[in-house]
Amino acid sequence: MEIKKQTNLRGELTVPGDKSISHRAVMFGSLAQGTTKITHFLEGADCLSTISCFRKMGIDIERNASEILVHGKGLHGLSAPSETLDVGNSGTTTRLISGILAGQSFTSELNGDASIQSRPMKRIMTPLLSMGADIVSLRGNGCAPLRITGKSLHAAHYQSPVASAQVKSCVLLAGMYADGITSVTEPVLSRNHTEIMLNYFGANVTSQGTTASIEPEPVLNGREIKVPGDISSAAYFIAAGLLTPGSEILLKNVGINPTRDGMLRVCKAMGADITLLNASTEGEPTADLLIRTSSLHGTTVEGEIIPTLIDEIPMIAVMAAFAEGTTVIRDAQELKVKESDRIAVVTEGLKRMGADIQPTDDGMIIHGGKPLHGAEINSYLDHRIAMSFAVAGTICDGTLTIKDGDCVKISYPEFYEDLYSLGK
Numbered sequence: 330m331e332i333k334k335q336t337n338l339r340g341e342l343t344v345p346g347d348k349s350i351s352h353r354a355v356m357f358g359s360l361a362q363g364t365t366k367i368t369h370f371l372e373g374a375d376c377l378s379t380i381s382c383f384r385k386m387g388i389d390i391e392r393n394a395s396e397i398l399v400h401g402k403g404l405h406g407l408s409a410p411s412e413t414l415d416v417g418n419s420g421t422t423t424r425l426i427s428g429i430l431a432g433q434s435f436t437s438e439l440n441g442d443a444s445i446q447s448r449p450m451k452r453i454m455t456p457l458l459s460m461g462a463d464i465v466s467l468r469g470n471g472c473a474p475l476r477i478t479g480k481s482l483h484a485a486h487y488q489s490p491v492a493s494a495q496v497k498s499c500v501l502l503a504g505m506y507a508d509g510i511t512s513v514t515e516p517v518l519s520r521n522h523t524e525i526m527l528n529y530f531g532a533n534v535t536s537q538g539t540t541a542s543i544e545p546e547p548v549l550n551g552r553e554i555k556v557p558g559d560i561s562s563a564a565y566f567i568a569a570g571l572l573t574p575g576s577e578i579l580l581k582n583v584g585i586n587p588t589r590d591g592m593l594r595v596c597k598a599m600g601a602d603i604t605l606l607n608a609s610t611e612g613e614p615t616a617d618l619l620i621r622t623s624s625l626h627g628t629t630v631e632g633e634i635i636p637t638l639i640d641e642i643p644m645i646a647v648m649a650a651f652a653e654g655t656t657v658i659r660d661a662q663e664l665k666v667k668e669s670d671r672i673a674v675v676t677e678g679l680k681r682m683g684a685d686i687q688p689t690d691d692g693m694i695i696h697g698g699k700p701l702h703g704a705e706i707n708s709y710l711d712h713r714i715a716m717s718f719a720v721a722g723t724i725c726d727g728t729l730t731i732k733d734g735d736c737v738k739i740s741y742p743e744f745y746e747d748l749y750s751l752g753k
């Protein structure tokens with residue numbers, strides 16, 4: 330796919346709904362009594378995988394143009410699927426659903442695409458096994474396909490070695506089926522959408538520092554969920570607006586939960602001109618983001634901010650290559666176990682464009698400001714890689730092409746239309 334040049338980005342854009350929140354709305358709505366109405370749901374392939382899994386467990390989910398209706402059957406209302414649950418490319422679906430399946434009264438199997446079959450699942454198997462779950466990696470390699478036989482679960486306090494909202498959520502969801510209060514402590518706080526939304530549905534989840542705890546057997550009631558725009562999708566337009574000469578764009582209704590807003594903080598540290606307008610703190614916090622062309626400089630991205638921008642690092646690395654000076658990214662070893670090894674793949678792509686970048690064990694070092702030229706970029710079927718390099722391709726000299734660029738459908742099906750809607 331060849332990327333077209335853009336200048337003078339102008340106008341407004343509403344990015345699609347938040348992927349993490351869309352997944353959770355379908356899952357928790359399925360486990361609630363009564364109907365959950367979801368608006369601005371992300372119609373990306375990952376969230377459609379979540380819908381398909383719950384339909385296979387007997388949940389009636391209606392999809393129409395403006396909303397999703399999930400007719401939940403309560404905490405114990407799922408039925409045994411008659412075939413393997415297909416999680417597609419979605420790590421979130423796999424890990425969160427496993428926590429739910431561990432406490433059911435039936436056996437189920439989960440599988441997905443080649444990427445999912447190489448992503449680590451021991452990180453959820455270990456805490457689930459400690460709670461008495463029966464979860465098996467069918468090829469014995471700690472990855473999907475997984476077989477989960479529901480059991481009565483014991484409460485636990487799990488000390489997670491990784492800051493991962495998927496691990497935390499998996500354990501909390503299993504904790505709904507346990508015999509006491511279940512807690513998870515993580516080394517650094519990860520996104521807290523599960524905690525916020527489960528409480529909204531009627532569960533009792535408390536948070537103290539990096540520990541979240543849940544009481545068992547909550548009664549969840551169907552709710553209305555207005556999904557905010559996904560800051561991880563907005564990230565491409567934040568970067569495009571900052572880097573493209575003559576730009577001023579307004580990104581409407583973007584989720585700015587502090588466990589997700591690290592990209593904004595890094596952009597500010599790089600000298601970005603970003604103004605928050607119409608901030609709302611009702612439910613998940615949101616704001617409109619006004620982005621103006623800025624001259625950016627390097628920064629250091631490390632420590633507690635990392636989980637708050639983990640999916641934005643490919644875009645931040647591309648921005649750093651266009652910025653003046655050095656950017657150091659560390660503590661981001663989790664990038665190696667995403668849809669691709671994002672340290673290796675970002676490095677490969679930026680090197681092809683002429684950037685000065687060195688991969689490290691837990692991040693990268695980018696000496697920005699070198700002239701960047703077009704190249705053939707392999708997305709390795711990773712949506713975040715395709716979108717980050719597409720933004721680079723709108724600005725660099727020469728022609729940039731992306732192999733398998735249509736993988737953006739995982740989290741942002743209308744990405745290219747939106748990318749070309751603002752510029753000249």
Ligand SMILES: O=C(O)C1=C[C@@H](OP(=O)(O)O)[C@@H](O)[C@H](O)C1
Pocket residue numbers: 348349350420421492493494495496498519520639640663
């Ligand atoms: O909980 C979630 O919705 C997500 C958590 C993150 O993964 P980890 O929990 O593996 O860090 C993130 O990368 C993913 O896109 C979505």
Ligand SMILES: C=C(OP(=O)(O)O)C(=O)O
Pocket residue numbers: 375418419420421422640667668713740
């Ligand atoms: C890592 C991601 O998603 P998941 O883990 O759900 O596949 C992502 O969207 O960047």
